[in-house]
Amino acid sequence: MLPASVIAEFETIVGTDGLIVERSQLQTYECDGLTAIRTVPSAVVLPRTAGQVQKIVRLCSLHTIPFVARGAGTGLSGGALPAAEGIVISFARMTSILSLDLPNQRITVQPGVINSHVTRHVSPYGYFYAPDPSSQSVCTIGGNVAENSGGAHCLKYGFTTTHVLGLEIVTPTGDLMHIGAPSLDAPGYDLTAVFVGSEGTLGVATAVTLRIVKKPEVVKVLLAAFDSITAAGQTVSDIIAASILPSAMEIMDRLSIVSAEAAVHPNYPQCEALLLVELDGPSIEAELQTQQVHDLCRANGAWEVRLAQSEHERMLIWKGRKAAFAAAGRLAPNYIVQDGVIPRTRLPEVLEEIGRMAQTVDLRVSNVFHAGDGNLHPIVLYDASIPGQEHIAVDLSLRILRLCVDLGGSITGEHGVGKEKQEAMGYMFSEPDLDTMQRVRCAFDPQNIANPDKLFPRPRLCGEKTGPYTPHPLEKAGVAEFF
Amino acid sequence: MLPASVIAEFETIVGTDGLIVERSQLQTYECDGLTAIRTVPSAVVLPRTAGQVQKIVRLCSLHTIPFVARGAGTGLSGGALPAAEGIVISFARMTSILSLDLPNQRITVQPGVINSHVTRHVSPYGYFYAPDPSSQSVCTIGGNVAENSGGAHCLKYGFTTTHVLGLEIVTPTGDLMHIGAPSLDAPGYDLTAVFVGSEGTLGVATAVTLRIVKKPEVVKVLLAAFDSITAAGQTVSDIIAASILPSAMEIMDRLSIVSAEAAVHPNYPQCEALLLVELDGPSIEAELQTQQVHDLCRANGAWEVRLAQSEHERMLIWKGRKAAFAAAGRLAPNYIVQDGVIPRTRLPEVLEEIGRMAQTVDLRVSNVFHAGDGNLHPIVLYDASIPGQEHIAVDLSLRILRLCVDLGGSITGEHGVGKEKQEAMGYMFSEPDLDTMQRVRCAFDPQNIANPDKLFPRPRLCGEKTGPYTPHPLEKAGVAEFF
The missing domain is CATH 3.30.70.2740 (Alpha-Beta Plaits)
Structure with a gap:
């Protein structure tokens, strides 16, 4: 519980209608998409401006109160899980498009803007925003930045980090910073790249400048049915080796095909492995590549290759794929x-x-x-x-x-580490790796109040000595060979 | 001057033939491409392995000796300028290709490998390495990583940072770290992005994993002559607005055209502004776009539009452009x-x-x-x-x-800050921006020995307090409105 005097200060900043302290209302914020772990926060504040966010964070810094930013709460790794003694900064009231710069193909938005609303806003001008997590109709840009969200089309277009050109952030010590730059190769350290995907541990974004992309002339979707995962996988390798970069390539196994079919009836062929390839670009190029992909599927033994004949068919094919998670509930x-x-x-x-x-x-x-x-x-x-x-x-x-x-892979592709995979970080990274990351964290957040106890296997005290190299006793004897 | 005992330890690590301490020989290392500032280092060491680099850096850390890594010394901002009391770690003996992984389109090299040698190595398999600084026949991958080097083709392919998938580095405290990951969205902080372009201030790379790209089917080069820079500039905007992404777009003004002509006779039309557009990709697409670019040039008043008819003509057009700097010597x-x-x-x-x-x-x-x-x-x-x-x-x-x-731009596009533009950083960034960067630096280099006194306007002592937010006296009274 926070002292009444601190609560009163939060209220001064955001107003009575911007503060939640009632237990029943706070329960809405006890978890995100990772429902297995729940903690009710001490308060939720709903700022309207970057200035208010800065005041909130400064107050947290002054009283050492942990905070976590929250967009739509759709994250799957517990990144937006609050601390019991901490507050949630909700971006539900920071949902404005701040500016649109078509000649330079960029848009600046508040972090509470919903992912698909960016595309909706720029679509009349022939543009779209590329990263498309399955939750895109609900999830927010702020959350996408925190998790470096991906989506089916990131194969061609890249993750969120590729599309964030600049950020206005409030650091955990309450500074308002502008990171990123108008040019692609900004001088100094690339702090934008560090901030994107830092899961709320380096501060809170208050404005995000995104790259928007011209809509392709045409979009083609192919479905291919294989008797084995091996054949479908080989086809994917062959497509890439042929210098074709589809906008998406998805494989579903029999069980996920069955459940998708039962849930949304996408009329998939029943097979061991379904390969879904989307190609986009200038018509002349996409037509050619569609034929090439068709031939590669056949060469690898696909017994059915189907090209979506209409926008309706294309959407239906994707609907089945995107329903795969929810459809698991039928199994x-x-x-x-x-x-x-x-x-x-x-x-x-x-x-x-x-x-x-x-x-x-x-x-x-x-x-x-x-x-x-x-x-x-x-x-x-x-x-x-x-x-x-x-x-x-x-x-x-x-x-x-x-x-x-x-096998040389990673513990997360796009859902983040959050609370769920803290321990797995220790399996993936060595001690010096994690230690360096934690020291970077301390560079931003010396008090460890920005979404603490996430991302790393164990918290590191920022006061811990980070001094020069300390040699082994044998080294001290000056025997370089024993280093 | 370094104590004889320390010199002896360096010699133990790299051998007699890997150590330079004679004044006359040291002078070779007194500057890089920024010849206006010169400092002779105390010693130059030439390691052969990552293990030797680690021992060298540990020794530096133990005795607080500044060090700077050096590839070919072609940098233009003084990034490889040594400290008088410091050493140069030369990568002239670490020039091996370590591994080539064609199915995953990546190659791992030692930092002393020359940029163009990467392309030479993968060319027989149909690949190339995209970043192409003008110095590419001499400059090294290690230097490219330090400076996040660009080149004419970065418009389409991106800077060095887009092509570095992973790094083996020795941190300034002597740890050997592996950063980056096999996947595009690695968990934790994106330290690869921070390291690339950090100009030697965060440690030394000992191995670099690079992305290689399939060679395009065709390459087309167009030259267009305009009566004004405005018309050439408008054409560039129109090309991008038409969703065409050339592999390069260069503009030269009259003075640079004249000097290039005098130097290498590229047979450029004599005009106020020359626009050079290179298009690459599948033949069918490049042909179409070449026609579109041709039409856009004409629509903006180009009085000559010339398509290179042979590989020889194409190389000649580029030779003129790449000679522009050296040709200035004729003016x-x-x-x-x-x-x-x-x-x-x-x-x-x-x-x-x-x-x-x-x-x-x-x-x-x-x-x-x-x-x-x-x-x-x-x-x-x-x-x-x-x-x-x-x-x-x-x-x-x-x-x-x-x-x-x-005008909303930046102090450097691709040459880096180094020694040359330290002061300009203060004009481009605010105090909190620079302070945060310096704290990130301290996270890697608490002793300030990794290429010190570069990149930032003034060094920051890593021991300086980085505590929580300290409020203004008025705030202490609890009056949030005065924040």
Whole structure:
């Protein structure tokens, strides 16, 4: 609980209608998309301006109050989970488009703006905003920045970090900073790149300048049905080797095809592996590449290759893919969506191993895969009403992550580390790696109040000595060979 | 001077043939491409392995010896300038290609590998390395990483930072770290992006994993002659608005055309503004876009539009452009190549203002311009034998930089800050901006020994308090409105 005097100061900053302190109302903010962990915050403040955010953060710094920024709360790794003694800074009232600069193809928005609203705003001028997480109709740009969100089209267009040109941020010590620059190669350190994906641990964005992209002349979507994941995976490699860069390449396995079909009836062919390829660009180029992809699918044994004949068919194909997570609910009462990265070429062996691991503990795992960039989403199906099964499912999902790392991949492709994967960071990074990151964190946040106890396996005290190299006793003898 | 015992330890690490301490030999290392400032280092060490680099840096940390890494010494901002009491770590003996991974389109090299050798190595397989600074036949990948080097083709392909997938580095405290990851969105902070372009202030790279790109099917080069810079600039805007992304777009003004012609006879049309557009990609697409660019040039009043008819013609056109700096030597005994960035759309007014400023001090300035990304290279011509003229030229070149910043641009597009533009950083960034960058620096380099006294206007002591927000006395009274 915060002292009444501090609450009163928050109220002075944001007004009575911008402050939530009632327990029943605070419960709305107890978790994000990772519902397994819940903590009710001490207060929620809803600023309207960057100036108010700065005052809020300064007050937090003055009284050492932890804070976490929150957009739509759709994150899947607990990044927006509050601290019990801390506050939530909600961006629900900072939803304005601040400026649009068409000649330079950029737009500046407040962090509470919804992802798909950016595209809606620039669409009349022939532009779109490229990163498209599945939650794009709900999630906010601020949250996308925190998590460096991806989406099916990041294969061609890149993650959020590729599209953030500049940021206005409030640092955890209450400074208002402008990072990024009008030019592509700004002098000094590239702090924009560090801030994007820092999961709220380096401060709070109050304005974001985004790159917008010209809408392609045409968009083509192909579906191909294969008898094996190996054949579908080989086709993906062949497409890339042919210098074709589709805007998206997705693979779904039989279980995810079945559940998508049951949920939204996308009329997918029933097969072992479905490959979905989207191509966009100038008509003349897309037509040619569509034919090439068609031929590569056939050459790898696809027994059906279907080109969407209308916008309706195209949307239906995507609807099935995007429904894959929710549709898992039809296969089992509960499920965990995991998010790992593997080298693209190792997909068949990874899926085989996941199948083996699942069988050993008598669970089922369905798989959807951003095949172009190696981002795998295994969906671990289970029934929480069976005693002990949830624990087994969590354990399996973590072992799948270790498998990804062991094969040269990563513990998260796009969902972030947050609260969920803190411990896994220790498996992926060495001590010096994590230590350097933590020291960067301390450079921004010496008090450890910006979304604390996230991202890293253990908090690091910023006062800890970061002095020069301390030699081993043998070195002190001056024997360089023993270094 | 370093104590004999320390010199002996360096010798133990790199061997007699890997150590330079003779004054006459050390003079080779007294400056890089910025020849105006010279300092002879105390020693030069030439390691062969990452392990040796680590031992060298640990020794430096132990004795608080400043160090700077050096590739080919072609940098233009004094980034490789040594400290008198410090050492140079030369990468002249770390020039190996470590591994090539074609399916994943990546290559890992030692930092001493020359830029163009990367392309030479992967060319037989149909790939190339995209960043192409003018010095690419000499400069090294390590230097490119330090400066985030660009080149004419960065408009389409991006700067060095876009192409560095991972790094092995030795931190200034002597830790060997691996940053970057196999996936595009690695968890944790994006330290790769911070390291690239950090100009040697965060440590030394010992291995670099680069992205390689498939060679385009065809490359087309168009030359267009205009009667005004405004018309050429408008054409550039029109090309981009038409969703065409050329691999390069360059503008040269009359003075630079004249000097290039005199130097290498590229047979340029004599005009006020020459626009050079290179298009690459699949044949079918490049043909179409070449026609579109041709039409846009004509629509903006180009009185000659010439398409290179052979590889020879294409190389000749580029030879003229790439010779622009050296050719300035034909116009005046001395010259300063400046490097600023402006919003693309403001080119005509900037060039007009530069002309006015030059006239006022009775000097001439020729201009070449990476027009697509707004990177301007004014070449200030002068005669150092005329008393006072060098000073006037330097002053003019700095005032041009201020002009770039005032118009919303930047103090450097691709040459870096180094020693040359330390003071200009204070004009471009606010105190909190610089302070945050310096704290990031301290996170890596608490002793301030990694290329010290570069990049920032004044060194910051890493021990300086970086505590929480300290309120103004009025705030202490709890009056939030006075924040």
